Amino acid sequence: MIEVRGLTKRYGGRVVVDDLTFTVAPGRVTGFLGPNGAGKSTTMRMILGLDAPASGSALVNGVPYARLTAPMREVGALLDPGALHPGRGARAHLAWLARAGGVGRARVEEVLDLVGLSEAAHRRVAEFSLGMRQRLGIAASLLGDPGVVMLDEPLNGLDPEGIVWLRSLLGGLAAQGRTVFVSSHLMNEMEATAGHVLVIGSGRLVADIGVAELTRRAAGAGVTVVAPRWAELLAALPPGSARADGRGGLTVTGLDAAAVGEAAARRGIALHELTTHRPRLEDAFMDLTRGGDGRRARAAAGSAADAGRPAAESTGGDR
Ligand SMILES: Nc1ncnc2c1ncn2[C@@H]1O[C@H](COP(=O)(O)OP(=O)(O)OP(=O)(O)O)[C@@H](O)[C@H]1O
Numbered sequence: 222m223i224e225v226r227g228l229t230k231r232y233g234g235r236v237v238v239d240d241l242t243f244t245v246a247p248g249r250v251t252g253f254l255g256p257n258g259a260g261k262s263t264t265m266r267m268i269l270g271l272d273a274p275a276s277g278s279a280l281v282n283g284v285p286y287a288r289l290t291a292p293m294r295e296v297g298a299l300l301d302p303g304a305l306h307p308g309r310g311a312r313a314h315l316a317w318l319a320r321a322g323g324v325g326r327a328r329v330e331e332v333l334d335l336v337g338l339s340e341a342a343h344r345r346v347a348e349f350s351l352g353m354r355q356r357l358g359i360a361a362s363l364l365g366d367p368g369v370v371m372l373d374e375p376l377n378g379l380d381p382e383g384i385v386w387l388r389s390l391l392g393g394l395a396a397q398g399r400t401v402f403v404s405s406h407l408m409n410e411m412e413a414t415a416g417h418v419l420v421i422g423s424g425r426l427v428a429d430i431g432v433a434e435l436t437r438r439a440a441g442a443g444v445t446v447v448a449p450r451w452a453e454l455l456a457a458l459p460p461g462s463a464r465a466d467g468r469g470g471l472t473v474t475g476l477d478a479a480a481v482g483e484a485a486a487r488r489g490i491a492l493h494e495l496t497t498h499r500p501r502l503e504d505a506f507m508d509l510t511r512g513g514d515g516r517r518a519r520a521a522a523g524s525a526a527d528a529g530r531p532a533a534e535s536t537g538g539d540r
Pocket residue numbers: 232237255256257258259260261262263264406
């Protein structure tokens with residue numbers, strides 16, 4: 222568990238992290254989203270005690286990072302995949318870290334295998350691609366088998382196969398009950414990875430919400446049904462939840478596909494199509510924040526394409 226309360230950081234009088242308060246819960250992947258320069262890395266560095274806050278606090282498992290008795294076993298972090306000794310081999314790098322953290326040598330082979338670097342473990346880090354460095358950094362973060370895993374932009378440099386691999390790794394870590402906190406400036410890349418998102422813009426928290434909740438609440442979320450007896454189905458659904466689409470089907474909002482399918486089955490109505498529409502995470506976020514401080518929402522979403530949209534309102538959290 223990570224608990225951040227009123228965390229604030231200034232550089233030369235400029236506020237770059239502005240009174241952030243949030244909790245990163247165990248058992249799920251939490252995405253930490255915002256454009257370049259939003260303050261994600263600075264926040265993560267403060268959680269790890271690498272930067273001192275101007276005010277506020279960050280606790281890991283109830284205590285400041287500096288007070289953890291076995292930090293490597295409690296928190297694993299990837300901050301900068303470039304921070305590696307170029308002349309050292311991957312295995313040697315991990316063995317050095319393991320020694321420093323009091324972790325057994327056998328764990329080095331385990332994490333190399335976990336990140337798919339066993340074959341390349343003898344090669345010098347200087348020969349590694351960015352994706353391989355990311356994998357090595359992730360291996361290092363997992364050395365102590367920590368309950369809290371914090372990765373800063375781990376998707377950078379990964380190819381599509383690597384992204385799929387990372388999603389499954391992170392999902393597995395969360396399913397084991399770990400706290401998994403992952404930053405990215407790419408909202409849509411994170412939507413299949415994170416169950417919950419914290420969105421920041423200009424150092425401020427803009428949204429703290431479940432991904433499913435965010436996309437469910439957005440316009441465009443709904444179910445399309447194609448059924449020859451669509452008029453009967455329309456009459457069977459709660460008033461106002463569906464309308465005829467004029468093409469032999471219904472557009473349903475506020476009910477999920479399961480509820481529509483069950484309602485049809487109860488009346489013996491055959492369905493030719495039942496499709497759930499979920500807006501992409503970035504679109505959902507933009508939609509829900511339209512109406513108030515649009516520039517901030519756009520900045521937080523990292524979207525240049527929405528420059529002409531109306532102003533937006535800040536999204537409420539689901540805490
Ligand atoms: N050591 C520093 N000195 C001065 N300003 C800094 C320092 N570190 C970060 N900043 C500034 O703080 C702001 C937040 O930077 P930060 O790296 O935390 O953002 P980020 O959301 O992680 O972005 P990115 O995705 O680019 O890493 C930026 O404006 C950055 O220029």
